[in-house]
Amino acid sequence: MSVLVRSGVGPLCAVARAAIPSIWRGKYFSSGNEPAENNPVTPMLRHLMYKIKSTGPITVAEYMKEVLTNPAKGYYVHRDMLGEKGDFITSPEISQIFGELLGIWFISEWMATGKSTAFQLVELGPGRGTLVGDILRVFSQLGSVLKNCDISVHLVEVSQKLSEVQALTLTEEKVPLERNAESPVYMKGVTKSGIPVSWYRDLHDVPKGHSFYLAHEFFDVLPVHKFQKTPQGWREVFIDIDPQVSDKLRFVLAPCATPAEVFIQHDETRDHIEVCPDAGVIIEELSRRIALTGGAALVADYGHDGTKTDTFRGFCGHKLHDVLIAPGTADLTADVDFSFLRRMAQGKVASLGPITQHTFLKNMGIDVRLKVLLDKSNEQSVKQQLLQGYDMLMNPKKMGERFNFFALLPHQRLQGRRDQMNARQSKPFASPVAGFSELAWQ
Ligand code: SAH
Numbered sequence: 001m002s003v004l005v006r007s008g009v010g011p012l013c014a015v016a017r018a019a020i021p022s023i024w025r026g027k028y029f030s031s032g033n034e035p036a037e038n039n040p041v042t043p044m045l046r047h048l049m050y051k052i053k054s055t056g057p058i059t060v061a062e063y064m065k066e067v068l069t070n071p072a073k074g075y076y077v078h079r080d081m082l083g084e085k086g087d088f089i090t091s092p093e094i095s096q097i098f099g100e101l102l103g104i105w106f107i108s109e110w111m112a113t114g115k116s117t118a119f120q121l122v123e124l125g126p127g128r129g130t131l132v133g134d135i136l137r138v139f140s141q142l143g144s145v146l147k148n149c150d151i152s153v154h155l156v157e158v159s160q161k162l163s164e165v166q167a168l169t170l171t172e173e174k175v176p177l178e179r180n181a182e183s184p185v186y187m188k189g190v191t192k193s194g195i196p197v198s199w200y201r202d203l204h205d206v207p208k209g210h211s212f213y214l215a216h217e218f219f220d221v222l223p224v225h226k227f228q229k230t231p232q233g234w235r236e237v238f239i240d241i242d243p244q245v246s247d248k249l250r251f252v253l254a255p256c257a258t259p260a261e262v263f264i265q266h267d268e269t270r271d272h273i274e275v276c277p278d279a280g281v282i283i284e285e286l287s288r289r290i291a292l293t294g295g296a297a298l299v300a301d302y303g304h305d306g307t308k309t310d311t312f313r314g315f316c317g318h319k320l321h322d323v324l325i326a327p328g329t330a331d332l333t334a335d336v337d338f339s340f341l342r343r344m345a346q347g348k349v350a351s352l353g354p355i356t357q358h359t360f361l362k363n364m365g366i367d368v369r370l371k372v373l374l375d376k377s378n379e380q381s382v383k384q385q386l387l388q389g390y391d392m393l394m395n396p397k398k399m400g401e402r403f404n405f406f407a408l409l410p411h412q413r414l415q416g417r418r419d420q421m422n423a424r425q426s427k428p429f430a431s432p433v434a435g436f437s438e439l440a441w442q
Contacts, residue, residue: 014377047073049247059236060238060312061260064332068331095389096134097370099133103135103139122203124282128165156201163187171192212297223276224276224334227260274334279336283408286345299406313332338406349410350413350414363435364434370386
Protein backbone atom coordinates (compact mmCIF):
# COMPACT_ATOMS: atom_id res chain seq x y z
CA MET A 1 0.00 0.00 0.00
CA SER A 2 1.63 3.24 -1.05
CA VAL A 3 0.23 5.89 1.28
CA LEU A 4 2.32 9.02 1.64
CA VAL A 5 3.38 10.28 5.02
CA ARG A 6 2.10 13.79 5.79
CA SER A 7 5.33 15.64 5.24
CA GLY A 8 4.50 19.23 6.09
CA VAL A 9 1.84 21.92 6.03
CA GLY A 10 3.32 24.54 3.73
CA PRO A 11 1.89 24.64 0.20
CA LEU A 12 5.28 23.83 -1.29
CA CYS A 13 5.20 20.39 0.30
CA ALA A 14 3.47 17.27 -0.94
CA VAL A 15 0.62 16.34 1.40
CA ALA A 16 -0.45 12.77 2.22
CA ARG A 17 -3.05 11.19 -0.05
CA ALA A 18 -4.53 7.70 -0.28
CA ALA A 19 -3.30 5.18 -2.83
CA ILE A 20 -5.39 5.54 -5.96
CA PRO A 21 -7.79 2.70 -6.73
CA SER A 22 -8.52 2.00 -10.35
CA ILE A 23 -12.18 2.96 -10.28
CA TRP A 24 -13.99 6.19 -9.51
CA ARG A 25 -17.69 6.95 -9.70
CA GLY A 26 -17.90 7.45 -13.44
CA LYS A 27 -19.60 4.40 -14.94
CA TYR A 28 -23.16 3.26 -15.52
CA PHE A 29 -25.12 0.43 -14.07
CA SER A 30 -28.69 -0.72 -13.90
CA SER A 31 -30.39 -3.50 -11.98
CA GLY A 32 -31.45 -7.09 -12.48
CA ASN A 33 -28.32 -9.14 -13.12
CA GLU A 34 -27.36 -10.08 -9.56
CA PRO A 35 -28.17 -13.64 -8.38
CA ALA A 36 -30.65 -13.69 -5.48
CA GLU A 37 -28.06 -15.09 -3.00
CA ASN A 38 -26.06 -11.84 -3.32
CA ASN A 39 -29.03 -9.90 -2.00
CA PRO A 40 -28.75 -9.78 1.81
CA VAL A 41 -31.76 -8.38 3.63
CA THR A 42 -30.33 -5.15 5.03
CA PRO A 43 -32.19 -3.00 7.62
CA MET A 44 -32.77 -0.49 4.79
CA LEU A 45 -34.29 -3.17 2.52
CA ARG A 46 -36.63 -4.20 5.36
CA HIS A 47 -37.61 -0.55 5.89
CA LEU A 48 -38.28 0.00 2.15
CA MET A 49 -40.29 -3.23 1.77
CA TYR A 50 -42.45 -2.19 4.73
CA LYS A 51 -42.95 1.25 3.18
CA ILE A 52 -43.86 -0.20 -0.25
CA LYS A 53 -46.25 -2.75 1.30
CA SER A 54 -48.05 0.03 3.18
CA THR A 55 -48.21 2.82 0.56
CA GLY A 56 -47.30 1.26 -2.80
CA PRO A 57 -44.30 1.52 -5.15
CA ILE A 58 -41.93 4.46 -4.59
CA THR A 59 -40.22 6.79 -7.08
CA VAL A 60 -36.49 6.38 -7.76
CA ALA A 61 -36.04 9.82 -6.13
CA GLU A 62 -37.69 8.65 -2.91
CA TYR A 63 -35.61 5.46 -3.01
CA MET A 64 -32.35 7.44 -3.40
CA LYS A 65 -33.31 9.87 -0.65
CA GLU A 66 -34.19 7.08 1.81
CA VAL A 67 -31.15 4.96 0.99
CA LEU A 68 -28.64 7.81 1.13
CA THR A 69 -29.88 10.25 3.77
CA ASN A 70 -32.53 8.58 5.96
CA PRO A 71 -31.53 9.99 9.41
CA ALA A 72 -31.51 6.54 11.06
CA LYS A 73 -30.16 4.16 8.40
CA GLY A 74 -28.95 6.32 5.46
CA TYR A 75 -25.74 5.34 3.66
CA TYR A 76 -24.22 8.81 4.10
CA VAL A 77 -25.32 9.36 7.68
CA HIS A 78 -23.18 6.98 9.73
CA ARG A 79 -20.10 6.04 7.74
CA ASP A 80 -16.97 7.40 6.08
CA MET A 81 -17.26 5.97 2.58
CA LEU A 82 -14.44 7.95 0.95
CA GLY A 83 -10.91 6.90 0.18
CA GLU A 84 -9.16 3.64 -0.46
CA LYS A 85 -10.91 1.72 2.38
CA GLY A 86 -14.31 3.11 1.42
CA ASP A 87 -16.52 2.80 -1.66
CA PHE A 88 -15.18 5.52 -3.96
CA ILE A 89 -12.47 8.15 -4.25
CA THR A 90 -12.73 11.82 -5.25
CA SER A 91 -10.27 14.29 -6.80
CA PRO A 92 -9.32 16.11 -3.56
CA GLU A 93 -8.56 12.74 -1.94
CA ILE A 94 -6.29 11.90 -4.89
CA SER A 95 -4.17 15.06 -5.11
CA GLN A 96 -3.62 18.16 -3.01
CA ILE A 97 -3.12 20.16 -6.23
CA PHE A 98 -6.86 19.95 -6.94
CA GLY A 99 -7.85 21.88 -3.79
CA GLU A 100 -4.95 24.31 -4.12
CA LEU A 101 -6.04 25.33 -7.61
CA LEU A 102 -9.64 25.75 -6.44
CA GLY A 103 -8.34 27.95 -3.60
CA ILE A 104 -6.64 30.15 -6.21
CA TRP A 105 -9.91 30.26 -8.22
CA PHE A 106 -11.83 31.62 -5.22
CA ILE A 107 -9.20 34.25 -4.43
CA SER A 108 -9.10 35.24 -8.10
CA GLU A 109 -12.90 35.73 -8.18
CA TRP A 110 -12.83 37.57 -4.86
CA MET A 111 -10.27 39.98 -6.32
CA ALA A 112 -12.09 40.35 -9.65
CA THR A 113 -15.33 41.26 -7.86
CA GLY A 114 -13.82 44.07 -5.80
CA LYS A 115 -12.19 42.40 -2.76
CA SER A 116 -15.18 42.44 -0.41
CA THR A 117 -14.37 42.87 3.29
CA ALA A 118 -16.32 39.69 4.20
CA PHE A 119 -15.73 36.31 2.57
CA GLN A 120 -17.93 33.35 3.42
CA LEU A 121 -16.60 30.11 1.94
CA VAL A 122 -19.59 27.74 1.76
CA GLU A 123 -19.12 24.10 0.79
CA LEU A 124 -22.01 21.75 0.04
CA GLY A 125 -21.25 18.10 0.90
CA PRO A 126 -17.64 18.50 2.13
CA GLY A 127 -16.86 14.75 2.48
CA ARG A 128 -13.84 14.42 4.76
CA GLY A 129 -13.05 18.15 4.68
CA THR A 130 -9.93 17.49 2.60
CA LEU A 131 -10.89 19.93 -0.19
CA VAL A 132 -11.73 22.84 2.09
CA GLY A 133 -8.56 22.06 4.09
CA ASP A 134 -6.43 22.39 0.95
CA ILE A 135 -8.23 25.64 0.02
CA LEU A 136 -7.64 27.10 3.49
CA ARG A 137 -3.93 26.22 3.28
CA VAL A 138 -3.73 28.38 0.14
CA PHE A 139 -5.62 31.17 1.95
CA SER A 140 -3.06 31.02 4.79
CA GLN A 141 -0.16 31.19 2.36
CA LEU A 142 -1.74 34.18 0.62
CA GLY A 143 -2.52 35.79 3.97
CA SER A 144 -1.06 39.13 2.87
CA VAL A 145 -3.61 39.34 0.02
CA LEU A 146 -6.54 38.45 2.30
CA LYS A 147 -5.31 40.27 5.42
CA ASN A 148 -8.16 42.79 5.71
CA CYS A 149 -10.82 40.25 4.85
CA ASP A 150 -13.13 38.68 7.42
CA ILE A 151 -13.14 35.00 6.34
CA SER A 152 -15.55 32.36 7.66
CA VAL A 153 -16.24 28.76 6.60
CA HIS A 154 -19.76 27.27 6.35
CA LEU A 155 -20.25 23.56 5.71
CA VAL A 156 -23.58 22.08 4.60
CA GLU A 157 -23.49 18.42 5.63
CA VAL A 158 -26.24 15.91 6.50
CA SER A 159 -23.90 13.20 7.70
CA GLN A 160 -23.23 13.05 11.44
CA LYS A 161 -20.23 10.79 10.85
CA LEU A 162 -18.67 12.93 8.10
CA SER A 163 -19.17 16.18 10.04
CA GLU A 164 -17.04 14.61 12.81
CA VAL A 165 -14.37 13.63 10.26
CA GLN A 166 -14.46 17.19 8.83
CA ALA A 167 -14.02 18.66 12.33
CA LEU A 168 -11.00 16.41 12.90
CA THR A 169 -9.47 17.47 9.56
CA LEU A 170 -10.09 21.17 9.96
CA THR A 171 -10.29 22.31 13.55
CA GLU A 172 -7.89 23.17 16.28
CA GLU A 173 -8.13 20.49 18.98
CA LYS A 174 -7.47 22.95 21.80
CA VAL A 175 -10.64 24.92 20.98
CA PRO A 176 -13.62 22.69 21.89
CA LEU A 177 -16.42 22.35 19.35
CA GLU A 178 -19.81 23.82 20.28
CA ARG A 179 -22.62 21.36 19.51
CA ASN A 180 -26.36 21.86 19.43
CA ALA A 181 -28.25 19.11 17.59
CA GLU A 182 -31.52 21.09 17.79
CA SER A 183 -30.12 24.24 16.16
CA PRO A 184 -29.84 24.82 12.36
CA VAL A 185 -26.14 25.52 13.11
CA TYR A 186 -25.51 22.12 14.67
CA MET A 187 -21.77 22.52 15.26
CA LYS A 188 -19.27 25.39 15.48
CA GLY A 189 -15.51 25.50 15.81
CA VAL A 190 -12.32 27.28 14.82
CA THR A 191 -9.99 26.04 12.07
CA LYS A 192 -6.28 25.38 12.59
CA SER A 193 -5.59 28.80 11.03
CA GLY A 194 -8.08 30.54 13.35
CA ILE A 195 -11.07 30.88 10.99
CA PRO A 196 -14.59 30.32 12.38
CA VAL A 197 -16.30 27.25 10.89
CA SER A 198 -20.00 26.30 11.22
CA TRP A 199 -22.02 23.24 10.18
CA TYR A 200 -25.60 23.22 8.80
CA ARG A 201 -27.90 20.55 7.36
CA ASP A 202 -29.49 22.90 4.84
CA LEU A 203 -28.16 25.67 2.57
CA HIS A 204 -31.14 27.87 3.54
CA ASP A 205 -29.70 28.16 7.07
CA VAL A 206 -26.32 29.55 5.94
CA PRO A 207 -26.19 33.36 6.56
CA LYS A 208 -26.83 35.36 3.38
CA GLY A 209 -23.53 37.30 3.44
CA HIS A 210 -21.12 37.83 0.52
CA SER A 211 -20.34 34.19 -0.24
CA PHE A 212 -18.34 31.90 -2.50
CA TYR A 213 -19.98 28.51 -2.87
CA LEU A 214 -18.40 25.16 -3.73
CA ALA A 215 -20.10 21.88 -4.63
CA HIS A 216 -17.75 19.05 -5.59
CA GLU A 217 -19.39 15.65 -6.23
CA PHE A 218 -22.46 16.93 -4.37
CA PHE A 219 -25.16 17.31 -7.06
CA ASP A 220 -24.67 13.70 -8.25
CA VAL A 221 -25.99 12.30 -4.94
CA LEU A 222 -29.23 14.30 -5.04
CA PRO A 223 -32.34 12.19 -5.80
CA VAL A 224 -33.41 11.85 -9.44
CA HIS A 225 -36.77 10.92 -10.95
CA LYS A 226 -36.49 8.59 -13.95
CA PHE A 227 -38.85 8.65 -16.93
CA GLN A 228 -39.32 6.33 -19.89
CA LYS A 229 -40.99 7.39 -23.15
CA THR A 230 -43.83 4.96 -24.03
CA PRO A 231 -46.50 4.95 -26.78
CA GLN A 232 -48.83 6.47 -24.13
CA GLY A 233 -46.38 9.30 -23.32
CA TRP A 234 -43.79 9.73 -20.54
CA ARG A 235 -44.11 7.23 -17.70
CA GLU A 236 -42.18 7.47 -14.44
CA VAL A 237 -40.02 4.55 -13.27
CA PHE A 238 -40.99 3.31 -9.79
CA ILE A 239 -39.52 0.70 -7.44
CA ASP A 240 -41.72 -2.17 -6.28
CA ILE A 241 -41.32 -5.57 -4.55
CA ASP A 242 -40.62 -8.36 -7.03
CA PRO A 243 -43.63 -10.74 -6.87
CA GLN A 244 -41.47 -13.67 -8.15
CA VAL A 245 -38.60 -13.46 -5.61
CA SER A 246 -39.03 -12.75 -1.91
CA ASP A 247 -37.00 -9.84 -0.45
CA LYS A 248 -36.13 -8.49 -3.90
CA LEU A 249 -36.94 -5.12 -5.45
CA ARG A 250 -37.57 -4.39 -9.13
CA PHE A 251 -38.25 -1.44 -11.43
CA VAL A 252 -41.79 -0.90 -12.73
CA LEU A 253 -43.42 1.79 -14.89
CA ALA A 254 -46.23 3.97 -13.51
CA PRO A 255 -49.55 3.28 -15.27
CA CYS A 256 -50.33 7.01 -15.69
CA ALA A 257 -48.70 10.45 -15.62
CA THR A 258 -47.00 11.56 -12.34
CA PRO A 259 -46.31 15.09 -10.94
CA ALA A 260 -42.54 15.17 -11.62
CA GLU A 261 -43.36 15.07 -15.36
CA VAL A 262 -43.51 18.91 -15.23
CA PHE A 263 -39.69 18.87 -15.23
CA ILE A 264 -39.54 17.31 -18.73
CA GLN A 265 -38.94 19.80 -21.57
CA HIS A 266 -41.69 19.92 -24.25
CA ASP A 267 -39.15 19.39 -27.04
CA GLU A 268 -37.30 16.49 -25.30
CA THR A 269 -35.97 14.01 -27.90
CA ARG A 270 -34.44 11.32 -25.67
CA ASP A 271 -36.51 8.26 -24.78
CA HIS A 272 -35.28 7.92 -21.19
CA ILE A 273 -34.40 10.81 -18.88
CA GLU A 274 -33.51 11.66 -15.30
CA VAL A 275 -34.65 14.87 -13.62
CA CYS A 276 -33.43 16.23 -10.29
CA PRO A 277 -35.84 18.77 -8.74
CA ASP A 278 -33.64 19.13 -5.60
CA ALA A 279 -30.74 20.30 -7.80
CA GLY A 280 -33.08 22.93 -9.29
CA VAL A 281 -34.08 24.20 -5.83
CA ILE A 282 -30.43 24.51 -4.75
CA ILE A 283 -29.32 26.26 -7.97
CA GLU A 284 -32.23 28.72 -7.64
CA GLU A 285 -31.24 29.49 -4.05
CA LEU A 286 -27.55 29.94 -5.00
CA SER A 287 -28.55 32.18 -7.92
CA ARG A 288 -30.83 34.36 -5.77
CA ARG A 289 -28.07 34.78 -3.20
CA ILE A 290 -25.36 35.60 -5.75
CA ALA A 291 -27.62 38.09 -7.54
CA LEU A 292 -28.36 39.77 -4.20
CA THR A 293 -24.96 39.89 -2.49
CA GLY A 294 -22.38 39.04 -5.18
CA GLY A 295 -19.85 36.21 -4.91
CA ALA A 296 -19.78 33.10 -7.10
CA ALA A 297 -20.50 29.36 -7.12
CA LEU A 298 -18.23 26.65 -8.50
CA VAL A 299 -19.82 23.27 -9.24
CA ALA A 300 -17.64 20.30 -10.22
CA ASP A 301 -19.11 16.90 -10.96
CA TYR A 302 -19.49 14.23 -13.58
CA GLY A 303 -22.33 14.93 -15.90
CA HIS A 304 -23.58 15.88 -19.33
CA ASP A 305 -25.23 18.80 -21.08
CA GLY A 306 -28.73 17.33 -21.49
CA THR A 307 -27.66 14.38 -23.67
CA LYS A 308 -27.44 11.23 -21.52
CA THR A 309 -30.22 8.82 -20.57
CA ASP A 310 -29.82 6.07 -17.92
CA THR A 311 -26.94 7.02 -15.60
CA PHE A 312 -28.29 5.82 -12.22
CA ARG A 313 -25.69 3.51 -10.64
CA GLY A 314 -24.27 2.17 -7.40
CA PHE A 315 -20.76 1.82 -5.94
CA CYS A 316 -19.49 -0.41 -3.16
CA GLY A 317 -15.85 -1.13 -2.31
CA HIS A 318 -14.66 0.65 -5.52
CA LYS A 319 -16.83 -1.67 -7.64
CA LEU A 320 -20.03 -1.10 -9.55
CA HIS A 321 -23.00 -2.31 -7.53
CA ASP A 322 -26.56 -3.21 -8.55
CA VAL A 323 -28.65 -0.24 -7.33
CA LEU A 324 -31.48 -2.43 -5.98
CA ILE A 325 -29.29 -4.93 -4.11
CA ALA A 326 -28.54 -4.57 -0.37
CA PRO A 327 -29.71 -0.93 -0.21
CA GLY A 328 -27.91 1.16 2.41
CA THR A 329 -24.56 -0.61 1.86
CA ALA A 330 -23.59 1.15 -1.39
CA ASP A 331 -23.41 4.68 -2.75
CA LEU A 332 -26.08 5.66 -5.29
CA THR A 333 -25.42 8.35 -7.87
CA ALA A 334 -26.58 9.77 -11.21
CA ASP A 335 -24.83 12.08 -13.69
CA VAL A 336 -25.55 15.80 -13.27
CA ASP A 337 -27.53 17.40 -16.11
CA PHE A 338 -25.73 20.75 -16.49
CA SER A 339 -28.28 21.98 -19.06
CA PHE A 340 -30.91 21.77 -16.29
CA LEU A 341 -28.67 23.67 -13.83
CA ARG A 342 -28.14 26.37 -16.47
CA ARG A 343 -31.92 26.69 -17.05
CA MET A 344 -32.53 27.03 -13.30
CA ALA A 345 -29.98 29.88 -13.06
CA GLN A 346 -31.19 31.71 -16.17
CA GLY A 347 -32.42 35.26 -15.71
CA LYS A 348 -30.90 35.57 -12.24
CA VAL A 349 -27.14 35.07 -12.73
CA ALA A 350 -24.71 34.27 -15.55
CA SER A 351 -23.36 30.74 -15.92
CA LEU A 352 -20.11 29.43 -17.42
CA GLY A 353 -19.43 25.87 -18.55
CA PRO A 354 -19.63 22.97 -18.28
CA ILE A 355 -16.01 22.57 -19.35
CA THR A 356 -13.94 19.46 -18.75
CA GLN A 357 -11.82 19.03 -15.63
CA HIS A 358 -8.82 18.65 -17.96
CA THR A 359 -9.38 22.10 -19.50
CA PHE A 360 -10.25 23.80 -16.21
CA LEU A 361 -7.19 22.51 -14.33
CA LYS A 362 -4.91 23.19 -17.32
CA ASN A 363 -6.18 26.78 -17.46
CA MET A 364 -5.62 27.08 -13.69
CA GLY A 365 -1.93 26.20 -14.13
CA ILE A 366 -1.81 22.57 -12.91
CA ASP A 367 1.39 21.90 -14.89
CA VAL A 368 3.26 24.73 -13.19
CA ARG A 369 2.04 23.61 -9.76
CA LEU A 370 3.02 19.98 -10.41
CA LYS A 371 6.51 21.07 -11.45
CA VAL A 372 6.98 23.12 -8.27
CA LEU A 373 5.97 20.15 -6.09
CA LEU A 374 8.15 17.71 -8.04
CA ASP A 375 11.18 20.02 -7.83
CA LYS A 376 10.61 20.46 -4.12
CA SER A 377 10.39 16.80 -3.22
CA ASN A 378 13.41 14.52 -2.81
CA GLU A 379 11.59 11.23 -2.34
CA GLN A 380 10.97 9.08 -5.38
CA SER A 381 7.75 7.63 -3.90
CA VAL A 382 6.36 11.15 -3.36
CA LYS A 383 7.19 12.15 -6.94
CA GLN A 384 5.52 9.00 -8.22
CA GLN A 385 2.37 9.66 -6.18
CA LEU A 386 2.19 13.23 -7.52
CA LEU A 387 2.52 12.02 -11.11
CA GLN A 388 -0.08 9.27 -10.63
CA GLY A 389 -2.48 11.78 -9.07
CA TYR A 390 -1.94 14.18 -12.00
CA ASP A 391 -2.67 11.38 -14.47
CA MET A 392 -5.86 10.38 -12.67
CA LEU A 393 -7.18 13.97 -12.58
CA MET A 394 -6.15 14.96 -16.11
CA ASN A 395 -6.13 11.87 -18.34
CA PRO A 396 -9.12 12.17 -20.70
CA LYS A 397 -9.75 8.43 -20.26
CA LYS A 398 -9.82 8.79 -16.45
CA MET A 399 -11.28 11.85 -14.67
CA GLY A 400 -10.10 14.48 -17.18
CA GLU A 401 -13.12 14.35 -19.47
CA ARG A 402 -15.78 12.70 -17.32
CA PHE A 403 -15.73 15.51 -14.76
CA ASN A 404 -16.90 19.03 -15.56
CA PHE A 405 -16.70 22.51 -14.07
CA PHE A 406 -19.60 24.93 -14.10
CA ALA A 407 -19.82 28.40 -12.46
CA LEU A 408 -22.51 30.87 -11.46
CA LEU A 409 -21.51 34.54 -11.39
CA PRO A 410 -23.33 37.85 -11.03
CA HIS A 411 -24.22 39.31 -14.47
CA GLN A 412 -22.00 42.35 -13.79
CA ARG A 413 -18.98 40.06 -13.43
CA LEU A 414 -19.10 39.17 -17.13
CA GLN A 415 -20.21 42.60 -18.29
CA GLY A 416 -17.27 44.29 -16.58
CA ARG A 417 -17.14 47.31 -14.30
CA ARG A 418 -17.18 50.96 -15.48
CA ASP A 419 -14.17 51.80 -13.31
CA GLN A 420 -12.12 49.16 -15.14
CA MET A 421 -12.66 50.87 -18.50
CA ASN A 422 -9.56 52.25 -20.16
CA ALA A 423 -9.44 55.36 -22.32
CA ARG A 424 -9.61 53.53 -25.67
CA GLN A 425 -12.48 51.21 -24.72
CA SER A 426 -16.08 52.07 -25.40
CA LYS A 427 -17.30 49.19 -23.24
CA PRO A 428 -16.34 48.30 -19.67
CA PHE A 429 -13.60 45.69 -19.39
CA ALA A 430 -14.40 42.36 -17.77
CA SER A 431 -11.37 40.41 -16.60
CA PRO A 432 -11.42 36.75 -17.74
CA VAL A 433 -12.77 34.20 -15.28
CA ALA A 434 -9.88 31.94 -14.23
CA GLY A 435 -10.17 28.31 -15.29
CA PHE A 436 -12.81 29.07 -17.94
CA SER A 437 -10.24 30.84 -20.10
CA GLU A 438 -6.48 30.47 -20.23
CA LEU A 439 -4.70 31.98 -17.26
CA ALA A 440 -2.23 34.70 -18.26
CA TRP A 441 0.90 34.42 -16.12
CA GLN A 442 2.07 38.00 -15.59
N1 SAH B 1 -17.12 16.90 -1.76
C1 SAH B 1 -16.51 15.73 -1.18
C2 SAH B 1 -17.49 14.59 -0.85
C3 SAH B 1 -18.42 14.10 -1.95
S1 SAH B 1 -19.48 12.81 -1.37
C4 SAH B 1 -15.38 15.23 -2.06
O1 SAH B 1 -15.35 15.57 -3.22
O2 SAH B 1 -14.52 14.49 -1.56
C5 SAH B 1 -21.02 13.68 -1.08
C6 SAH B 1 -21.06 14.53 0.18
O3 SAH B 1 -22.34 15.16 0.24
C7 SAH B 1 -20.90 13.81 1.50
O4 SAH B 1 -20.22 14.67 2.38
C8 SAH B 1 -22.34 13.59 1.94
O5 SAH B 1 -22.48 13.33 3.30
C9 SAH B 1 -22.97 14.90 1.51
N2 SAH B 1 -24.40 14.89 1.28
C10 SAH B 1 -25.13 13.97 0.63
N3 SAH B 1 -26.42 14.36 0.53
C11 SAH B 1 -26.49 15.57 1.12
C12 SAH B 1 -27.55 16.52 1.32
N4 SAH B 1 -28.78 16.27 0.90
N5 SAH B 1 -27.26 17.69 1.94
C13 SAH B 1 -25.99 17.95 2.37
N6 SAH B 1 -24.95 17.09 2.21
C14 SAH B 1 -25.20 15.92 1.59
